[in-house]
Amino acid sequence: MDMSQHRTLVPAVASKLAAEPVQTASIDRILRAVREHLGTEIAFVSRYVENNEKELTHVDSDLDLPMGPGFRDPRENSYCWHIAEGRLPELIQDPADHPFTATMAITDFLPVGCHLNTPLRLSDGTLYGSFCCLSRNPDRTMTERDVGVLRAFAALAVEQIESNLDHDYRFQRIDKRITKLIGDRAMQIHQQPIHSIKTGKPVGVECLARFPDAMMRGPDKWFEEAAEIGRGLELELLAVECALDSLKHVPSGFYVSVNASPETIISGALHQVLERAGKKNLVVEVTEHQQVDDYPALKKALKPISKYARIAIDDVGSGYAGLRHLVDLAPDMLKLDMALTRDIHQDLARCALVGAMVRFAEAIGSKLIAEGVEHAEEAEVLKKLGVEYGQGFYYAKPMPVADAVKYLKKG
Numbered sequence: 001m002d003m004s005q006h007r008t009l010v011p012a013v014a015s016k017l018a019a020e021p022v023q024t025a026s027i028d029r030i031l032r033a034v035r036e037h038l039g040t041e042i043a044f045v046s047r048y049v050e051n052n053e054k055e056l057t058h059v060d061s062d063l064d065l066p067m068g069p070g071f072r073d074p075r076e077n078s079y080c081w082h083i084a085e086g087r088l089p090e091l092i093q094d095p096a097d098h099p100f101t102a103t104m105a106i107t108d109f110l111p112v113g114c115h116l117n118t119p120l121r122l123s124d125g126t127l128y129g130s131f132c133c134l135s136r137n138p139d140r141t142m143t144e145r146d147v148g149v150l151r152a153f154a155a156l157a158v159e160q161i162e163s164n165l166d167h168d169y170r171f172q173r174i175d176k177r178i179t180k181l182i183g184d185r186a187m188q189i190h191q192q193p194i195h196s197i198k199t200g201k202p203v204g205v206e207c208l209a210r211f212p213d214a215m216m217r218g219p220d221k222w223f224e225e226a227a228e229i230g231r232g233l234e235l236e237l238l239a240v241e242c243a244l245d246s247l248k249h250v251p252s253g254f255y256v257s258v259n260a261s262p263e264t265i266i267s268g269a270l271h272q273v274l275e276r277a278g279k280k281n282l283v284v285e286v287t288e289h290q291q292v293d294d295y296p297a298l299k300k301a302l303k304p305i306s307k308y309a310r311i312a313i314d315d316v317g318s319g320y321a322g323l324r325h326l327v328d329l330a331p332d333m334l335k336l337d338m339a340l341t342r343d344i345h346q347d348l349a350r351c352a353l354v355g356a357m358v359r360f361a362e363a364i365g366s367k368l369i370a371e372g373v374e375h376a377e378e379a380e381v382l383k384k385l386g387v388e389y390g391q392g393f394y395y396a397k398p399m400p401v402a403d404a405v406k407y408l409k410k411g
Contacts, residue, residue, distance in 0.1 A: 026160045031060035034153040040133040047129035080130035084119040094138035114139035174225045191404035193396040197383045202411040204255035207243035236264045246401045257283040266301045274308040282309035338372020345377040358386040
């Protein structure tokens with residue numbers, strides 16, 4: 001690889017690196033192992049960063065050194081950079097053998113004696129930094145074979161670095177995508193009608209978030225990624241706000257349901273949004289896709305929310321909530337998970353369980369909604385069991401708000 005290629009690789013790294021260097025104990029262990037194997041006094045990993053600087057990310061030594069992890073200086077001041085550029089060899093038994101080293105302050109400052117170094121390159125060839133072992137005194141016993149050992153340990157370090165870089169780069173891409181979505185308010189709301197099983201007429205709608213790449217990825221992927229990088233609350237609140245914006249189009253007499261996770265409810269942010277919106281014909285569906293660690297806190301947070309909306313528990317029958325918790329939360333509605341609804345007309349066990357849930361809902365004063373109703377036979381069995389409301393493709397698919405409004409008016 002020629003020198004022009006070397007010089008164009010570093011800016012490519014700078015655009016991919018996270019603001020913080022890769023931190024992993026594995027690299028510390030690798031440095032200790034190679035230093036002890038080669039018998040050198042110092043081992044370190046560095047990376048090339050913005051402003052043409054080199055930063056130490058990991059240092060292993062028993063010496064009291066004047067620099068440690070986080071230390072930065074111009075890359076031209078280091079042996080590492082000039083080795084990567086081909087001006088110095090990877091093995092330097094004695095700096096006095098190479099006149100160029102006499103021009104570098106670090107030679108006398110440290111001082112540098114024996115020096116072994118190999119550039120760290122990522123799998124795409126990008127120059128990341130350097131992997132180095134050195135001592136303060138020259139050592140004529142070091143050979144190219146020792147450099148081979150250094151390269152082998154450096155390859156292990158690159159695996160760790162690249163794994164972390166991929167994670168950080170992915171984090172950045174997700175963060176950028178969510179920032180743009182929120183800034184542009186590019187989320188759309190679709191509504192799926194909910195029907196009275198007895199009459200077949202619509203009684204309300206559930207608001208469902210839809211994203212610009214809906215043809216390639218489902219909304220669950222967006223919410224999972226947002227939660228992964230700590231922005232789940234922001235994305236959920238955007239969905240609620242967009243859902244509330246659609247309220248003005250929904251005819252009177254129909255309720256509107258919005259989804260919220262326990263984390264968002266406990267944060268208090270949802271209460272503030274609903275408070276600004278004022279009292280409307282709303283239902284908040286509590287989604288439980290993860291274990292709730294603090295039900296008392298959830299119950300406390302739901303109390304002020306109940307002034308502005310009825311409370312529904314989603315996915316009953318497949319989530320984490322036990323019957324005792326359902327009682328404690330005192331929901332106005334229970335939504336049966338579609339796993340209980342699917343093929344219920346062919347399954348006595350599902351019939352028995354849903355029948356028990358009907359009696360349970362009556363006992364605690366809740367309404368029961370069956371999700372995932374796709375066939376007339378399912379709806380008929382649910383009607384006989386006493387389930388009041390149904391939602392699913394049998395009745396209507398999710399649709400844009402304008403279409404949902406027409407559907408409700410027609411119904």
